[in-house]
Structures are given as C-alpha cells and as structure tokens.
Amino acid sequence: MNNELMFFMLSAVILVFSVLTVTTRKILRAAVYLLFVLVATAGLYFQLNYNFLAAVQLTVYAGGIVVLIIFSILLTSHISERAPIASAARAALAALVTVAGAILTLITVMQFTFRPAGIPPISPNVKNVGRALVSYGTDGYALPFEAISILLLAAMIGAIVVARKESNNQSTK
Amino acid sequence: MTFHNILIMRHELLLTIVMLLVLIIDLFATGNNRKLIIPIALILFLTVTAIGFLPAQYGQLFGGMYITSGTTILMKNVLNIAVFIILLQSVAWLKLEENKQKLAEYFVLILSTLIGMNFMISSGDFLMLYIGLETATIPLAALAAYTHHQTKSAEAGIKLILSSALSSGIMLYGISMVYGTTGSVSFAEVALQWGNAPLQMLAFLFFFAGMAFKISLVPFHLWTADVYEGAPVNVTSYLSVVSKGSAAFVLMLVLFRVFPSIVEHWQKVLYAIAVLTMTVGNLFALRQQNLKRFLAFSSIAQAGFILLGIIGASPLGMSTVIFFVLAYVFTNLAAFGVISAVSSATGKENMADYNGLYQTNPKLSLLLMLALFSLAGIPPVAGFFGKFFLFASAASKGFYWLVFIAVVNATVSLYYYLLPVKAMFINKNEQPVPTFRSDFYMKAGLLLAAAGTLAVGMLSIGYEYIASFSYGLQ
Numbered sequence: 001m002n003n004e005l006m007f008f009m010l011s012a013v014i015l016v017f018s019v020l021t022v023t024t025r026k027i028l029r030a031a032v033y034l035l036f037v038l039v040a041t042a043g044l045y046f047q048l049n050y051n052f053l054a055a056v057q058l059t060v061y062a063g064g065i066v067v068l069i070i071f072s073i074l075l076t077s078h079i080s081e082r083a084p085i086a087s088a089a090r091a092a093l094a095a096l097v098t099v100a101g102a103i104l105t106l107i108t109v110m111q112f113t114f115r116p117a118g119i120p121p122i123s124p125n126v127k128n129v130g131r132a133l134v135s136y137g138t139d140g141y142a143l144p145f146e147a148i149s150i151l152l153l154a155a156m157i158g159a160i161v162v163a164r165k166e167s168n169n170q171s172t173k
Numbered sequence: 174m175t176f177h178n179i180l181i182m183r184h185e186l187l188l189t190i191v192m193l194l195v196l197i198i199d200l201f202a203t204g205n206n207r208k209l210i211i212p213i214a215l216i217l218f219l220t221v222t223a224i225g226f227l228p229a230q231y232g233q234l235f236g237g238m239y240i241t242s243g244t245t246i247l248m249k250n251v252l253n254i255a256v257f258i259i260l261l262q263s264v265a266w267l268k269l270e271e272n273k274q275k276l277a278e279y280f281v282l283i284l285s286t287l288i289g290m291n292f293m294i295s296s297g298d299f300l301m302l303y304i305g306l307e308t309a310t311i312p313l314a315a316l317a318a319y320t321h322h323q324t325k326s327a328e329a330g331i332k333l334i335l336s337s338a339l340s341s342g343i344m345l346y347g348i349s350m351v352y353g354t355t356g357s358v359s360f361a362e363v364a365l366q367w368g369n370a371p372l373q374m375l376a377f378l379f380f381f382a383g384m385a386f387k388i389s390l391v392p393f394h395l396w397t398a399d400v401y402e403g404a405p406v407n408v409t410s411y412l413s414v415v416s417k418g419s420a421a422f423v424l425m426l427v428l429f430r431v432f433p434s435i436v437e438h439w440q441k442v443l444y445a446i447a448v449l450t451m452t453v454g455n456l457f458a459l460r461q462q463n464l465k466r467f468l469a470f471s472s473i474a475q476a477g478f479i480l481l482g483i484i485g486a487s488p489l490g491m492s493t494v495i496f497f498v499l500a501y502v503f504t505n506l507a508a509f510g511v512i513s514a515v516s517s518a519t520g521k522e523n524m525a526d527y528n529g530l531y532q533t534n535p536k537l538s539l540l541l542m543l544a545l546f547s548l549a550g551i552p553p554v555a556g557f558f559g560k561f562f563l564f565a566s567a568a569s570k571g572f573y574w575l576v577f578i579a580v581v582n583a584t585v586s587l588y589y590y591l592l593p594v595k596a597m598f599i600n601k602n603e604q605p606v607p608t609f610r611s612d613f614y615m616k617a618g619l620l621l622a623a624a625g626t627l628a629v630g631m632l633s634i635g636y637e638y639i640a641s642f643s644y645g646l647q
Contacts, residue, residue: 105375112354112372138236144300147292150189151308154285157196158315161278162330 007047013040025082031069038062050124181230181241184249185291187221192284199277211264214280218260222253233297237359240297243642247495248294248422255415255502256287261618262510263407266517282312290419299348299358310337317404329403336396344383350376360431367434377432381442387420388476391450401469406516409465410509413472418498425483425494436486443484444575450477451582459589462524464512471548474586475501481563481579485570492643493562496636500555503625507544510619511537518609524593529602538597540623547626549590550583555629
C-alpha cells in the first residue's frame with residue numbers, strides 16, 4: 001500500500017513537472033522543472049529495485065545533463081527573455097491533439113492483457129549489468145555500446161561544427 | 174565469436190576506420206595541407222566502396238543483433254556508391270574559403286551517418302535499429318546547419334533536429350509498446366509473437382510514423398522543404414538520396430521481417446500513405462520556384478512510388494525497390510550535381526536563374542535534362558524502368574487502383590519536370606548564368622551519375638543481379 005502511494009506521488013510529480021517544463025515561458029525554469037522530472041523518474045527505478053539504473057539516472061541525468069543544460073542556457077541566452085505566447089488557436093489545437101492522443105493510448109493500453117515475461121528476470125545488480133554491457137553473445141550489449149560511442153563522437157563533432165565561430169577562418173588565413 | 178567472424182561486419186568496420194583516419198589526419202594537417210584531406214578521404218572511401226563488392230560471408234553476430242545477407246550488403250553498396258558521388262560533387266563547395274576550416278568535419282559527419290545507416294540496415298533488433306537511426310540523424314542536423322552563418326542553414330539544422338527528436342520520441346514509444354507486449358526487442362522473437370491486438374496496432378503505427386518521418390512520407394513531410402532549401406546543396410542531396418533510400422530499405426526489411434503477421438493491416442496503411450504522398454508531393458512540386466524546394470517535393474512524390482514496391486510484400490517488390498533506389502540515386506545525384514555546380518560557381522538556385530542556361534553551359538543543361546527525364550520516367554533512362562518495375566510489382570499483387578493513381582501522378586509529374594527543361598532551353602534571359610568550368614572532382618561526380626542513369630536503364634544485368642538476392646514474406 002505504501003509502495004503504491006509512493007508510486008502515485010512520483011507519477012504525479014513527473015506529470016506535473018513535465019507539463020510545466022514545456023509550458024513555462026522562461027527557459028531556465030524549464031531546465032529546473034526537468035530536473036524534478038528526472039529525479040522522480042529515478043525514484044520509480046528505486047521502487048523497481050533497479051538500484052544501478054536509479055543511481056545512473058541521478059548522477060548522469062539529474063546531475064550531469066541538467067547542469068550542462070543550465071550552463072548552456074546561461075552562456076547563450078538572456079535569462080530575462082521569455083518565449084512568445086502561442087496563439088490561442090494553436091494552443092487549443094495542440095492541447096486537443098495531446099489529450100486525444102493520450103486518451104487513445106490509455107484506452108488501448110488498458111485493454112491489453114499483459115503476460116508476465118517468460119524468462120526469469122536477471123538480478124539487476126552492477127555485476128550483471130556490467131557483464132551484459134560488454135559481452136557479445138546472446139543478451140550481451142557490446143555492439144550497441146560501441147555503436148553509441150560512434151554516435152557520441154559524431155554528435156560532439158557536429159556540435160563543434162555548429163558552435164565554431166566564423167571569425168576563426170579569417171584569423172588563420 | 175572469432176576475428177574471422179567479425180569480418181562479416183566489414184562495411185561498418187571499414188567506414189569506422191576511415192572516419193577515424195580522417196579525424197586523425199585533420200589533427201596533424203595545418204594551413205594549406207588541410208586541402209590534402211579531400212583526395213585522401215576520397216581515395217579511402219573509394220577503397221571501402223570497392224571492398225564492399227568483394228564476395229562476403231553472411232551470418233549473424235552479437236546474439237542476432239547484427240545480421241547480414243546478400244540483400245543487406247547490396248543495399249549498403251548502393252548507399253556507398255551514392256555517398257561517393259556526393260563526396261565528389263562536394264569538393265568544389267568544400268574548397269570555398271568559408272568552408273575550408275571544417276572540411277574534415279564534413280567527411281567525418283557524412284561517414285558517421287553512413288555508419289548509422291549501415292547498422293540500421295543490418296540490425297537484428299529494435300535497439301540497434303534505434304541507435305542506427307539516431308546516428309544517421311543527429312550528425313545530419315549539424316550538416317544541415319553547416320554554413321550556419323547563413324540564417325537559412327541554421328534554420329534548417331534546428332528544424333531537422335526538432336522534428337527528428339519528436340519523431341524519434343514517437344517511434345521510441347512504439348518500440349516500448351513492442352517490448353511491453355512481447356517481452357523482447359529482437360526482430361525474430363517479436364515476429365513470432367506479434368498479433369493484432371489494438372495496442373500492438375498502435376505500437377506498429379508509432380513505429381511506422383518514426384520511419385515515415387525519415388522517408389518524408391505525407392503527412393510526416395512538413396520538415397522536408399524547409400530543410401532541403403536551407404541546407405547546403407550537397408547536404409540536401411545526401412538527405413534526399415542516401416538518408417531517404419536507407420530509411421526506405423529499413424522500413425521494407427522491418428515490415429518483411431518483423432510484421433509479416435499483420436501484412437493485411439500494414440498494406441492498408443501503406444496504400445493510404447502512398448496515395449497521399451504521391452499526390453501531395455506532386456501538387457506542391459508544381460508551384461516551387463527554388464530548385465532545391467522543387468526537388469524536395471519531387472523526392473516526396475518519388476518516396477510515394479517506392480511504397481508501391483513495398484506494398485506487394487513479394488521478392489519481386491523487394492528487388493524493384495532496390496533497383497528503383499539505385500536508379501533514383503544516379504538520377505537525383507545528376508540533378509543535384511548540376512545544381513551544386515551552378516550554386517558553388519554562382520550561388521544561384523532559383524528556376525528563373527536557369528533561364529537560357531543552355532546558351533552558356535550546354536553540357537550541364539543536357540545533363541540536368543537527362544536527370545529530369547529520368548525522374549519523370551521517360552524511357553530509356555533509369556527512372557523509367559525503376560517506375561515500370563514498381564508498377565508491375567504492385568499490379569502483380571492486384572493493387573490496380575493504386576497503380577492507376579500512380580500512373581496519373583507520374584503523368585502530372587511530367588509537366589513540372591519539364592518546367593526547368595523549358596527554362597534552360599527555351600526561355601530567354603538577358604543575363605544568363607555565365608559560362609564556367611567545373612573542377613575535376615565535380616566532372617567525375619557528374620559523369621558517374623550520368624553514366625549510372627544511362628547504364629541502369631539500358632543494361633538488364635543489374636536488375637537480374639539484384640533480383641537474385643531478394644526475398645519477400647515467407
């Protein structure tokens with residue numbers, strides 16, 4: 001019962017702050033609201049006994065990424081700047097589509113009878129997670145692990161291409 | 174798994190090596206040496222493309238996460254050829270003063286997206302598919318914003334990244350439903366358990382929406398025209414040829430491999446989307462003045478035609494799709510090559526600027542005419558046979574109305590493909606684009622594209638080669 005109550009509280013936090021993240025007009029506030037969403041998600045992982053995942057969620061997402069986002073906001077934009085107000089028609093349409101989509105998804109999810117997974121769950125402790133991450137057989141994740149490193153490298157280079165100042169060209173001529 | 178085994182991933186491994194080599198060479202290149210990166214990267218990539226055609230072993234690696242077969246290798250080779258031509262055509266533009274400082278990055282970003290596409294084609298589960306998709310998309314946004322001192326290019330980058338983030342989110346939600354309903358993300362496992370419960374239908378639709386965004390099918394095409402117009406020409410041709418072609422391949426592979434059990438349902442979805450895509454793409458192409466926007470809508474319409482090959486779910490359909498993409502690669506690259514040559518020489522990209530081009534640059538005009546004829550599907554060039562086989566494969570499965578609508582659309586498209594031809598050959602212009610000479614790389618790129626357009630149309634051996642690898646729903 002306690003567990004259930006906790007679940008509803010965490011879900012409420014996630015829902016409320018997710019909506020606030022995308023509706024607030026100040027970008028720094030959006031980043032902070034996102035922090036709450038990520039922390040509450042870590043709470044859900046703790047509930048499922050995914051301690052490792054929850055720790056990663058807290059340190060990488062809530063700790064690292066939100067700080068990065070806040071840094072880049074402070075470096076690039078004026079905090080006092082507010083996002084323009086969307087026109088009423090547009091906001092109404094967006095709300096309509098979102099609510100309709102949510103209701104449709106909810107109904108179909110409720111209708112489906114989920115079966116428990118056939119395979120016995122592997123204990124999600126650090127040892128098993130680490131082993132799965134670098135093993136290459138069945139249930140190993142070495143390939144995605146390596147492929148993601150290519151993605152990250154490319155993303156970094158892409159960020160450099162976008163962020164590089166044009167004036168550098170002239171100075172090195 | 175031994176060293177010998179891992180060599181079946183040679184496309185991805187070689188591309189990764191080339192990408193890292195270019196990155197490392199860039200570290201040591203200074204000043205004028207930097208220009209040497211271009212020939213080095215081109216030679217390395219040509220070698221990779223050539224090695225790709227050597228006979229290969231097929232199989233699975235990493236517990237089924239990575240699958241190769243004759244078909245996937247063929248698809249990767251088609252993409253490699255396309256990328257090689259695009260790289261050749263980009264050289265003149267890369268040598269411009271404002272791009273000199275970051276030309277190695279151009280190669281690295283192109284190669285990394287290509288690696289992502291290869292992983293996507295070879296993926297054996299949704300996890301690899303998704304990672305491949307992201308690797309194929311995120312660097313592209315940086316490429317679209319490559320000349321970010323121009324507002325339009327920066328706008329293209331931000332539009333691409335935002336809309337692709339949205340579509341990735343939708344697709345990921347679909348994949349999470351796949352996992353929730355089957356307890357697995359492996360293609361083989363999901364295919365065994367897939368039924369037609371409403372939630373599974375919704376999961377399929379969400380997944381399909383994500384792929385449709387990549388192929389820019391209507392109604393997921395809204396990003397296309399703005400991004401194509403804003404991005405540098407070579408990036409636009411990469412988006413419209415390689416990115417779109419790979420996504421079409423992947424959609425086909427996933428439909429055939431994972432969702433054969435609901436084939437009647439996805440055929441209905443494809444039917445509606447194909448009709449919408451062909452018609453909307455054509456109607457909007459009619460009124461475009463910017464040639465990149467024009468080709469953007471033309472490529473949307475062409476994507477609708479590709480669906481005709483997929484919808485039959487047959488080996489014939491599969492080989493026609495690969496054949497069509499091959500023809501489309503050469504044809505579109507010939508068109509984009511001419512636009513790129515004119516754009517990097519003069520900076521002009523509007524149809525009105527092409528008035529009287531034949532007077533000053535007859536060879537380029539003839540090439541663009543050839544490409545447009547092929548896009549319109551006039552025999553005997555590649556595009557005609559591509560379309561013909563697609564229509565034949567759809568008709569052989571009884572989709573007569575769909576083929577009829579497609580033929581009507583192909584006829585409409587003839588009109589707007591002839592507009593630039595009319596501009597170049599008939600319209601008078603006081604100040605036409607002055608005569609200019611392209612460099613060796615551009616000439617080679619254009620020549621390859623033109624030769625391909627003619628050869629794919631004239632030689633039937635290519636089609637038979639492709640057909641020998643294809644499979645439909647078992």
